[in-house]
Amino acid sequence: MTYRLYGVRDFANFAVHLALGATGAPHEAVFLEPEDLKSPDHLARHPLGMVPVLETPDGTMIETAAILLWLADRHGGLAPAPDSPHRAAFLSAFFFTTSNIHIAALDLLHPYRPAGEGPVRAVAEGAHDRLTGRLTVLEDLAARDPDWWRQDAPGILTFYLGMLTRWCAAFPACPDLAISLSA
Template sequence: MYILHSSPDSASLVVRMVLTELGLPYQIRQVDRAAGALDSADYRALHPLGKIPVLETPDGVMFETAAILLYLSDKHHALAPAPDHPDRARFLTWLFFTSTNIHPVLLQLFYPDRSAGEACSAQTLTHARAQMQNLLTALDSMLARENPTWFSTGPSLMGYYIGMLMHWLAGNPPDHPGYFPTSDFPALHTRLAALETRPAAQTIAADEGLGRLPFTQPYA
């Protein structure tokens, strides 16, 4: 049994969708962020930085979204190329491209003051927007050019991870610097439009109030 420390519409979203897609039993431990639970001694014992998600597994406590997803995929032999598969290297390249580039730049768009302080928030937003445009264009171009099986219109670890990130980006108001609709990235949009109809995506989206099309038309 897995135990997922979670809060609605946070980075635990992708872990919930992957656990559900894999048909794995798990329990949710809701984290009361408003009450300061992330800073409690008990939670900091699970995650030293007080962030979400945390997943308690039979092999120990895990944090870091990409690490959790990779663990689940390898442990249950699904949603990504196996360690000895020829596509593994390419998959890992783009998984870590996502976790070390797209995900952190997204956080700059939502929390610019955390990167360089309140006085530099405007400059941070301008820089982060340009970065995000380049990153998503690079990903979309790769998908159009290579059409990898590990990120197709079927269920995949990469699809769910990118789907969560695009859920937040596409869900911003159009005048927000962090607004990036999936329609601007055709190859990506095609894959996410198929993935968001999966029972796992629909179940968790309904439970967390994310709308009928959580990746391409968030909150609609």
């Protein structure tokens, strides 16, 4: 079966698209417009009208982290295998990224969401500080067990983090609070 990935350009489907490409498995990407996400057709795929959505032989999947981990387990080579001694460190860093870094990135990109337009600057500055601190934590985790962090063999963590850091560099609501990729 050909995987079918539903997404919007530059939304969270980007990491899944990179992972699908790395598996070499047949896949197609269906790009929607943001205004299509709450259509009955898409709400039938995702109860909140979000992306990514991946159609697989085992059924329709939602949630970026779940999809990435499922692809890694199914196809191998994109993360330490369940019996690998590096699995524990990898899972810690992967879920640190999906929860702590992704959530902070959303506040940098959409600082009006928590409480409207009033505190936008304060929310964005707080997000920038949290991101800087949390990326430093991730660097410390990587230094402890760099096996899953090899640049010659990018995997699902690299794809996820690459997407998040690209967002934080390219799309912050306050341009002066962009996260520097070189830093």
